[in-house]
Amino acid sequence: METPTISLFCLSLFLFAATLMPPSVSVCNAHDKAVLLKIKEELGNPYALTTWQSGSDCCKGWYAVKCNTTTHRITEILVQYDDNLSGQIPAAVGDLPYLELLFFHKLPKLTGTIPETVAKLKYLQMLWITWTNITGPLPAIIGKIKSLTYINLAFNNLTGPIPPSLSSLPNLDYLDISRNKLTGSIPPSFGSFQSKDFSLRLSHNQLSGQIPSSLGDAALDAVDLSRNMLTGDASFLFGKNKSVLSYVDLSRNMLSFDFSNVEFNPTKLQYIDLNHNGIYGKLPEGLTELPNLQFLNVSYNMLCGRIPVGGRLQSFDQYNYLHNKCLCGNPLPVCK
Numbered sequence: 036m037e038t039p040t041i042s043l044f045c046l047s048l049f050l051f052a053a054t055l056m057p058p059s060v061s062v063c064n065a066h067d068k069a070v071l072l073k074i075k076e077e078l079g080n081p082y083a084l085t086t087w088q089s090g091s092d093c094c095k096g097w098y099a100v101k102c103n104t105t106t107h108r109i110t111e112i113l114v115q116y117d118d119n120l121s122g123q124i125p126a127a128v129g130d131l132p133y134l135e136l137l138f139f140h141k142l143p144k145l146t147g148t149i150p151e152t153v154a155k156l157k158y159l160q161m162l163w164i165t166w167t168n169i170t171g172p173l174p175a176i177i178g179k180i181k182s183l184t185y186i187n188l189a190f191n192n193l194t195g196p197i198p199p200s201l202s203s204l205p206n207l208d209y210l211d212i213s214r215n216k217l218t219g220s221i222p223p224s225f226g227s228f229q230s231k232d233f234s235l236r237l238s239h240n241q242l243s244g245q246i247p248s249s250l251g252d253a254a255l256d257a258v259d260l261s262r263n264m265l266t267g268d269a270s271f272l273f274g275k276n277k278s279v280l281s282y283v284d285l286s287r288n289m290l291s292f293d294f295s296n297v298e299f300n301p302t303k304l305q306y307i308d309l310n311h312n313g314i315y316g317k318l319p320e321g322l323t324e325l326p327n328l329q330f331l332n333v334s335y336n337m338l339c340g341r342i343p344v345g346g347r348l349q350s351f352d353q354y355n356y357l358h359n360k361c362l363c364g365n366p367l368p369v370c371k
C-alpha cells in the first residue's frame with residue numbers, strides 16, 4: 036500500500052512549496068517587466084528607479100510606470116524633475132507594445148537622440164519630451180505612429196528640418212516643437228492636418244522661407260510661429276472662415292504683407308501678436324469687431340494711418356502700437 040505515502044509526500048511537498056511563494060501572485064506582464072529592467076540598466080540603474088526590482092510586481096509600486104488593470108501591460112512611462120538621471124532614451128522603450136504615454140520632462144542630463152524604435156509603439160497617444168538635452172533630428176518615422184494625438188517636444192536641442200510626414204497623423208491635434216534649433220521651412224503638407232481645432236507651436240527655432248499658404252486651409256485654433264526667420268505673407272491665416280482661430284503669435288519674424296484688407300471671424304479670436312515684422316498698410320476696421328480680443332501687439336512694423344476706433348482697440352496701451360511708420364490716434368498721439 037504505497038499510495039497514501041506518496042500522496043502524503045506530495046501534500047507535504049506542496050505545503051513546503053506554498054511557504055516559499057510570495058504572498059500575492061505577480062500580475063505584471065513578464066515581457067514588459069524584462070523590458071523595464073533593461074531600460075533601467077541602459078539608464079545606468081538610476082536612483083530614481085530603485086523601486087524597479089526583478090523580485091517585485093511592476094504593476095505595484097514601481098516608480099513612473101502605469102499598467103492597464105485588466106491586461107497588466109505597461110501603458111505609461113512618466114519620468115520628470117530629476118537632475119541626476121543621465122544618458123539616452125533607451126531604444127528598449129519601443130519594446131513596450133501597449134505604451135500609450137511616453138513622458139520625459141525636466142531631465143537636464145537626458146541626452147542623445149529620439150530613438151527610432153518609438154515608431155513600433157502602435158498605441159502611443161502622447162509623445163512628450165520637454166526640457167531635456169536631447170539633440171539630433173526629429174525622426175520622420177514618428178509620422179507612422181497613427182495613434183498619436185499629442186506631440187510636445189519643446190525646450191530641447193533638436194536640429195534639422197521639420198519632417199512633412201507629421202501632417203499624415205490622422206488623430207494629431209497638438210504639435211509643439213518650439214524652443215529647439217530646427218531649420219528649413221514649414222512643410223506645405225502642414226495644411227492637411229485633419230483635426231477640427233489644431234494647435235501648432237513652432238516658435239523659437241530657426242525656421243525660414245515663406246509660411247506655406249496651405250496653412251490657411253488647416254483648422255487652426257492656436258498658431259505660434261514667433262521668433263523664427265519667416266518671410267512674406269501671413270494674411271491667409273486670418274479670414275471670415277476661421278471660426279476656431281483663437282490665438283495667433285507671429286512676432287519677431289521678417290513677415291511682410293498688407294494688413295489693410297485682412298478679415299477676421301469674430302467668434303473666438305483672443306490673441307494677436309505681430310510685433311517686430313515688416314507688416315504694412317492700415318490696421319483693418321474688423322479689429323474693432325472682435326469682442327473677445329484680449330491682446331493685440333502690432334508694434335515695430337511698417338503700419339500707417341489712424342488706429343480704428345472701437346472694440347477693445349483703445350484699451351491696449353501705446354506700447355502695443357509704437358514704432359510703426361505712421362500709425363496715429365488713440366492711444367497714440369492724434370493724427371495730423
Ligand SMILES: *[C@@H]1O[C@H](CO)[C@@H](O)[C@H](O)[C@H]1NC(C)=O
Nearest residue numbers: 102103104105106107108110
Ligand atoms: C485595458 O485594456 C483593455 C483591453 O485592451 C481595454 O479594453 C481597457 O479599456 C483598458 N483599460 C484602460 C483603463 O485603459
Ligand SMILES: *[C@@H]1O[C@H](CO)[C@@H](O)[C@H](O)[C@H]1NC(C)=O
Nearest residue numbers: 081082083116117118119120
Ligand atoms: C540625486 O542624487 C542625490 C545624491 O546622490 C540624492 O540625494 C537625490 O535624492 C537624487 N535626486 C533624485 C531626484 O533622484
Ligand SMILES: *[C@@H]1O[C@H](CO)[C@@H](O)[C@H](O)[C@H]1NC(C)=O
Nearest residue numbers: 142143144166167168190191
Ligand atoms: C542642458 O545642459 C546644460 C548643461 O550641460 C544645462 O545648463 C541646461 O539647463 C540643460 N538644458 C535643459 C533644457 O535642461
Ligand SMILES: *[C@@H]1O[C@H](CO)[C@@H](O)[C@H](O)[C@H]1NC(C)=O
Nearest residue numbers: 146147167168169170191192
Ligand atoms: C543645448 O543648448 C543649450 C543652449 O544653446 C546648450 O547650453 C547645451 O549645451 C546644449 N546641449 C547639448 C547636449 O548640445
Ligand SMILES: *[C@@H]1O[C@H](CO)[C@@H](O)[C@H](O)[C@H]1NC(C)=O
Nearest residue numbers: 251252253254274275276277
Ligand atoms: C472656407 O473654408 C472652406 C472649408 O474649410 C474652404 O473650402 C473655403 O475655400 C474657405 N473659403 C475661404 C474664402 O477661405
Ligand SMILES: *[C@@H]1O[C@H](CO)[C@@H](O)[C@H](O)[C@H]1NC(C)=O
Nearest residue numbers: 310311332333334335354355
Ligand atoms: C508689444 O511688443 C513690444 C515689442 O516687443 C514690447 O515692447 C511690448 O511690451 C509689447 N506689449 C505687451 C503688452 O506685451
